[in-house]
Amino acid sequence: DARVTQTPRHKVTEMGQEVTMRCQPILGHNTVFWYRQTMMQGLELLAYFRNRAPLDDSGMPKDRFSAEMPDATLATLKIQPSEPRDSAVYFCASGLVLSRYGSSYEQYFGPGTRLTVT
Amino acid sequence: AQSVTQPDIHITVSEGASLELRCNYSYGATPYLFWYVQSPGQGLQLLLKYFSGDTLVQGIKGFEAEFKRSQSSFNLRKPSVHWSDAAEYFCAVGADNAGNNRKLIWGLGTSLAVNP
Numbered sequence: 531d532a533r534v535t536q537t538p539r540h541k542v543t544e545m546g547q548e549v550t551m552r553c554q555p556i557l558g559h560n561t562v563f564w565y566r567q568t569m570m571q572g573l574e575l576l577a578y579f580r581n582r583a584p585l586d587d588s589g590m591p592k593d594r595f596s597a598e599m600p601d602a603t604l605a606t607l608k609i610q611p612s613e614p615r616d617s618a619v620y621f622c623a624s625g626l627v628l629s630r631y632g633s634s635y636e637q638y639f640g641p642g643t644r645l646t647v648t
Numbered sequence: 649a650q651s652v653t654q655p656d657i658h659i660t661v662s663e664g665a666s667l668e669l670r671c672n673y674s675y676g677a678t679p680y681l682f683w684y685v686q687s688p689g690q691g692l693q694l695l696l697k698y699f700s701g702d703t704l705v706q707g708i709k710g711f712e713a714e715f716k717r718s719q720s721s722f723n724l725r726k727p728s729v730h731w732s733d734a735a736e737y738f739c740a741v742g743a744d745n746a747g748n749n750r751k752l753i754w755g756l757g758t759s760l761a762v763n764p
Contacts (some may be wrong), residue, residue, distance in 0.1 A: 534691075563751070572754065572756045572757060573738065573754045573757075575751060575752075577753075578751060582662055594754070621691055622689075623692075631657075635680050635682070635742030635750050635752055636694060636697065637690035637694075637752060638694070639684075639693070640691050641690060641691045642691050644704070
C-alpha cells in the first residue's frame, strides 16, 4: 500500500558533521512537509514544498538547514554543521493539493528519522 | 491567528472505560479539522477528519469526533478504550496562508495511558 518512506530511520552523528535525511512521498502527491518533533517544542513545521517548489521554510534555521526536492519522488533535508540541539525526530509528510476548492489538507506521515547529535 | 489547544497534556484511563480528548481551535472561517494518533516510535496516522456536513464524524479504530462550532471544539471520543490505544493524540486545523499555501496548525498533543 502507498506510504511515505524515510531514510535513515536512525542516525547518530557527532557535532559538526553533515546529516542528510531523505523522504520518498506517496506517488502522485504534490506537497511535501518536513517536521521536527521534540519533547520540549512538540511538532514544528520546518518547510514545505508544492510541485517541488519551496512554499515556506520560515520554520527552518537558515544558517544550517536546507531542504530540496531534486525530483518528485525525493525530498531531502540537510543539516550542516549539526549541533546537539538538532537531536529530534524528523518527519516527512506528503499530501495532494489540486486546487483551492478541490483538495484537502490531509497529510500522510512517514515513520521519521531519529537523529542524535553528540 | 489560527491556533489549536489541547488542554490535557496527559490522560490515564482504565481499559474498557470511555474516553474523551479535548481540542479547541481558533480559526476565522469554517475549519478543516483533524485528529492524528502517534504510537510510540511511529509516525502520525490520520484517525479522522471534518470538512463539512454531519458534525459527528467516524474514524478508524472505533474513534469518533464531534465538531461544535459554538464551542470551537472538536473533541475525540471512544466508548471503550483498548490497551492498544495508548499513544499520543494530536488535533490539527487546516489553515490557508496567503497564496493558498495550505498547512496544518497542530496542538501539542495529549498522551494517553491505558491501565489494564
